[in-house]
Amino acid sequence: MAFTVVGFIGLCSLLLGYGVHVEASHRVFSNLQSHQNTTATHQPYRTGYHFQPAKNWINDPNGPMIYKDIYHLFYQYNPYGAVWGNIVWAHATSTDLVNWVHHEVAIKPSIDSDINGCWSGSATILSGEKPAILYTGGDPQNRQVQNLALPKNLSDEFLREWIKPPRNPVMTPIDGINASSFRDPTTAWKGLDGRWRVIIGSQIDRQGKAILYRSKDFIHWVRAQHPLHSSNNTGMWECPDFFRVSVNSTVGLDTSLNGPSVKHVLKVSLGETQHDCYTIGTYDLKKDMYIPDNGSIDNGFGLRFDYGKFYASKTFFDSSKNRRILWGWINESDSEQDDIKKGWSGIHAIPRNLWLDKTGKQLVQWPIQEIKMLREKPVDWQSTEMKPGSVSEVLDVTAAQVDVEILLDLPTLEKAENMDPSWVDPQLLCSEKGASVKGSLGPFGLLALASKGLKEQTAIFFRVFKDQERYVVLMCSDQSRSSLRQDLDKTTYGAFLDVDPLHEGLSLRSLIDHSIVESFGGNGKACIIARVYPELAINDNAHLYVFNNGTENVMLSKLSAWSMKKAQIIY
Ligand code: DQQ
Numbered sequence: 001m002a003f004t005v006v007g008f009i010g011l012c013s014l015l016l017g018y019g020v021h022v023e024a025s026h027r028v029f030s031n032l033q034s035h036q037n038t039t040a041t042h043q044p045y046r047t048g049y050h051f052q053p054a055k056n057w058i059n060d061p062n063g064p065m066i067y068k069d070i071y072h073l074f075y076q077y078n079p080y081g082a083v084w085g086n087i088v089w090a091h092a093t094s095t096d097l098v099n100w101v102h103h104e105v106a107i108k109p110s111i112d113s114d115i116n117g118c119w120s121g122s123a124t125i126l127s128g129e130k131p132a133i134l135y136t137g138g139d140p141q142n143r144q145v146q147n148l149a150l151p152k153n154l155s156d157e158f159l160r161e162w163i164k165p166p167r168n169p170v171m172t173p174i175d176g177i178n179a180s181s182f183r184d185p186t187t188a189w190k191g192l193d194g195r196w197r198v199i200i201g202s203q204i205d206r207q208g209k210a211i212l213y214r215s216k217d218f219i220h221w222v223r224a225q226h227p228l229h230s231s232n233n234t235g236m237w238e239c240p241d242f243f244r245v246s247v248n249s250t251v252g253l254d255t256s257l258n259g260p261s262v263k264h265v266l267k268v269s270l271g272e273t274q275h276d277c278y279t280i281g282t283y284d285l286k287k288d289m290y291i292p293d294n295g296s297i298d299n300g301f302g303l304r305f306d307y308g309k310f311y312a313s314k315t316f317f318d319s320s321k322n323r324r325i326l327w328g329w330i331n332e333s334d335s336e337q338d339d340i341k342k343g344w345s346g347i348h349a350i351p352r353n354l355w356l357d358k359t360g361k362q363l364v365q366w367p368i369q370e371i372k373m374l375r376e377k378p379v380d381w382q383s384t385e386m387k388p389g390s391v392s393e394v395l396d397v398t399a400a401q402v403d404v405e406i407l408l409d410l411p412t413l414e415k416a417e418n419m420d421p422s423w424v425d426p427q428l429l430c431s432e433k434g435a436s437v438k439g440s441l442g443p444f445g446l447l448a449l450a451s452k453g454l455k456e457q458t459a460i461f462f463r464v465f466k467d468q469e470r471y472v473v474l475m476c477s478d479q480s481r482s483s484l485r486q487d488l489d490k491t492t493y494g495a496f497l498d499v500d501p502l503h504e505g506l507s508l509r510s511l512i513d514h515s516i517v518e519s520f521g522g523n524g525k526a527c528i529i530a531r532v533y534p535e536l537a538i539n540d541n542a543h544l545y546v547f548n549n550g551t552e553n554v555m556l557s558k559l560s561a562w563s564m565k566k567a568q569i570i571y
Helices: 336-342 369-374 426-432
Strands: 012-015 021-024 056-067 070-078 088-094 100-107 118-126 130-138 144-151 196-204 207-215 229-231 237-246 262-270 275-284 289-292 311-318 323-330 352-356 363-367 375-381 384-386 391-393 401-409 444-450 458-467 470-478 493-497 506-513 516-521 526-531 543-548 554-564
Touching: 056 088, 056 130, 056 311, 056 323, 070 100, 070 118, 070 323, 118 144, 118 311, 207 237, 207 262, 229 289, 237 275, 237 311, 237 352, 262 289, 262 311, 275 311, 363 516, 369 375, 369 401, 384 543, 401 444, 401 543, 426 470, 426 493, 444 506, 458 506, 458 516, 458 526, 470 516, 470 526, 493 526, 543 554
Parallel strands: 056 118
Antiparallel strands: 012 021, 056 070, 070 088, 088 100, 118 130, 130 144, 196 207, 196 237, 207 229, 237 262, 262 275, 275 289, 311 323, 323 352, 352 363, 375 554, 384 554, 391 543, 401 506, 401 554, 444 458, 444 543, 458 470, 470 493, 506 516, 516 526
């Protein structure tokens, strides 16, 4: 792909040939796209059990599905370098979502309507168990169009080859659709009339839109007169996802299933902030419109799948285990030059099972149970009191590659500090009150990827405040001391956690994997991913601690930790 490049942080605007203005949400460095990988041997940041290819750039997970008992994951990939560009759909399969086999690239530019890149999209299982993929292509004018790809050979359970029917593209940016903001088709679902529906992410004048199309045969698509949903001042909606959740059970639902006990979720990836935001609401099947519930905020300031690094995510319904599974892309916190030196950029989060919380007000996420197959050498602590200022090391684990769960109980909440009404932004609050800022009830939690002497540490912790008659729990991931290096994105992340600290206690699970700390607070009510690059706390020199930097005692009621084996990834 010959791009003329105007790279800048955040949204990337390209003025390409034919006078068409095209935007992509990644920095583009044309001179670096086919940069030779280095032969870097010092690779302390490659992960042991997170998904990543052998080398090069990856971003969005695409088209996850299960077919003939095999899980398929496609992903945005640059075969020629560690920066975004030359995008194709790479492909891997697994029988357990933990160990993976990489295959040949599944979809690459080969027809007019994808000659400038094969961007994100989704898979749908059509009747007769036939998978179909809709994805965005860049056409010769660099307009974004939607294409269809079908398996060449349905008896190949690995679905290694994909063909593109001559009818492509199946949707084009006409009648007022912005040709540079028209991408990322969802998994399709069936409406009351038996027709397929799909939404495409878009924007007009910073109004985010989920453009709705309908089809009888999955080939001829007709745009509906109105979007499924739209919202002002959000900017571009990338990678939308629209699915049902059960109101009274944790089981997942087929995307096309309708019924009385379901709510709907619309997730959009906001290009401007790189946040995956979602609302819970109702889908009016007759009007074909989605309406978020009262209080479910759709302007980018509401709920997020993850309050750290996690973007362009996608769910799919795992019919073999009746669950809905979420995948997300995690980018780097270092520079492009660092990525070129490493020879790679981007990993995927551990797939998460996801369901509606019993309050009906938010989703709950939890790492897929299969990840436990990598656990070994369990370490269990008896209930221990953590005195103010205490820091205790969790010994006998490989702290650079570990799964750890703790439960903290507070004997009394009397001493909780008062919540200031101006503290509305949890991320800001966490950065003002980092792990080293003493409080009353908190900070307490884990120090991950820490060096001996604690010069380096990634702190994941809680603080409890009193707000009139209720208690507010803040969960933070503080990266400010994660590395001796200064030239990194060390943003501190935070979220408010909707739990009752007195009766439920405060639970925290962290999946730690060399350069990633993936944390789940309150049994999955708030999730925060951090990417960190310690210089001292690598491999055997990494340590894990529990700490209490508040002035009150905290009960560590439970600590269980497991060293994690490496996942088997065949390239
Ligand atoms: N990444 C893809 C786009 C999508 C963006 C291009 C989100 O289709 O909008 O690689 O990260």
